[in-house]
Amino acid sequence: MAESKNNVVTHGLSGKVGDLLVFSQRNGKTVVSKAPKERTGELSDKQKAHKLKFQKAVLYAKAALADPIKSQMYETQSDSSKGITTYNVAVADLLNAPDIEKIDLSGYSGNPGELIKITAIDDFQVIAVTVKIENADGTLVEQGNAVDNGAEWIYTATASNADLAGDKITVQATDNPDNMTELTQNL
Known part of the structure; x- marks a missing residue:
């Protein structure tokens, strides 16, 4: 994997360039990836169920971060050096049953x-x-x-x-x- 250091052109760049590239920021690094293709066709029942579950997880994480007690609880498991945010921990908690x-x-x-x-x-x-x-x-x-x-x-x-x-x-x-x-x- 190639890595570009101190590139003034791409540093901090975020967004889509045409239909070819997507720039995003992760852990202080600029990540360049191929632009995703638009989905065609109907979602299967399993895909619909998974999408609904993930939407529920996002809503749960947002509510948990708004609650100071829950936010602090999830903060203990976050690790910014590995890119694991408090939000990620809360989403994962809802997605994974005991x-x-x-x-x-x-x-x-x-x-x-x-x-x-x-x-x-x-x-x-x-x-x-x-x-x-x-x-x-x-x-x-x-x-x-x-x-x-x-x-x-x-x-x-x-x-x-x-x-x-x-x-x-x-x-x-x-x-x-x-x-x-x-x-x-x-x-």
């Missing part, structure tokens, strides 16, 4: 006080994890919030559950923009 990597049921046999451990991660922050335990017939045994211990989320059972056969445990993880991921595991 992942539930593991539900550890080894400490749960249906007794109150037993623990269910959940590993949930997000590109920015998981703010809540809820657990719901249902019997095989769909009746609710219990539900509640897990507690973050720094490495994983811990749910402490509160109800007695004598028959675990066919029971299912549903875990939901939520992040700041209210993206929610759900994972169900059968016993």
Whole structure:
């Protein structure tokens, strides 16, 4: 990749030149690229959904930057030396829902006080994890919030559950923009 230093002609240049070139500024450097071609044809349903999601992310990021608390929260993850702005962090947070990597049921046999451990991660922050335990017939045994211990989320059972056969445990993880991921595991 060629690099031009101290070029007085292109320094600070921004915009489109005819239908050939586009000049833009990134991290204090002038970037020259080929002008994009205009899209032809109808967008597919997946493309429309992605476009809508990205528009939602842009609106969320603008609102987050207008909120001093959220703006400061996202500022902690920005890195201007790498071109990662507070705005970029907020957009990415909405675009990426949390992942539930593991539900550890080894400490749960249906007794109150037993623990269910959940590993949930997000590109920015998981703010809540809820657990719901249902019997095989769909009746609710219990539900509640897990507690973050720094490495994983811990749910402490509160109800007695004598028959675990066919029971299912549903875990939901939520992040700041209210993206929610759900994972169900059968016993």
